[in-house]
Amino acid sequence: MTTLKTAIPVFNSLRSFREWRMRAFTDGKSVGFVPTMGALHDGHMSLVRRSLEQNDLTVVSIFVNPTQFAPHEDLSTYPRTLEADLALMSVISVPSGVDGASIRIPSAVFAPTSKEMYPSGAVQDVSDQKGAFVEIPGYGSKMEGKSRPTFFRGVATVVSKLFNAVQPTNAYFGQKDIQQALIVRRLTRDLLFANPTPENVHIVPTFRAEDGLALSSRNKYLSEAERAIAPVLFKALKEGKQAWQAGEGRDGAVQRAIGLVESTIVSAKADGIEIRLDYIEMNDPEEFDVVNWDTKPGDGRPVILSGAIWIGRTRLIDNLLLGDWERQESLS
Secondary structure, X not given: OOOOOOOOOEEOOHHHHHHHHHHHHHOOOOEEEEEXXXXXXXXXXXXXXXXXXXXOEEEEEEXXXXXXXXXXXXXXOOOOOHHHHHHHHXXXXXXXXXXXXXXXXXXXXXXXXXXXXXXXXXXXXXXXXXXXXXXXXXXXXXXXXXXXXXXXXXXXXHHHHHHHHHOOOEEEEEHXXXXXXHHHHHHHHHOOOOXXXXXXXXXXXXXXXXXXXXXXXXXXXXXXXXXXXXXXXXXXXXXXXXXXXXXXXXXXXXXXXXXXXXXXXXXXXXXXXXXXXXXXXXXXXXXXXXXXXXXXXXXXXXXXXXXXXXXXXEEEEEEEEEOOOOOOOOOO
């Protein structure tokens, strides 16, 4: 266990954590799980709060996973703020019990070392990696995977490891990373996970700042001027949603959204801020294929309108879920 002073036990080794987890099994306690890479913010806390509300015990993992970063990406500079993360978790609680007289707080933090998670070693270059990894053929190369071709390999591998370690009753992921959450749900189904089962992989709505920006640990990279313009992606997606609701279909929605970003690129450049559009697209949530049917609000089929942009050195992603997602039981 860590030497940091906290009321929440922090486990750095798999062996010590499994001893704790076995006691929860023996006591018949349900365990909610929130996997994170740390640098926690209110978006993460919304996941923790949901888990506290729905489970006897809640585990939060903090592990910056090297294998989901390509060699040119920001592994070395990704914020690592364990003490601040523990402080943030120490003040969150929810009432429990019939009368709400007692409270639930996070029960444990699993903060393993890279050696614990990757006994055969972990490097960013896929061609140099050794040991067991999980591939997601047919799904991991679409949407976000087109821009980050090794990302979902790393995510699927580390989530499988964490699920094997934690064996959660329920797991919680944010909608901001919608493709990741849906791939994790597919992963549990395809690999026959018992803890959690697919229906117990929960997707929690995106937590936003007052101006609409989706909260992300990478928002810390933004300068003050860049932060002021960062909500442009969310605004563009809302423009696209309005076009879709007006019956303009996929083409109208995507073009309207791209148009707003492109006009902002021009105005931002005059202020010395560089914005680059990565993509804005509409995809189906099952295969992640680009929507090729005449999607309309009334047809009931859920679709994902998503996008990614660069502001300076910071890459931002966001999405809106359109159509009847509740009927599809894709959110819970």
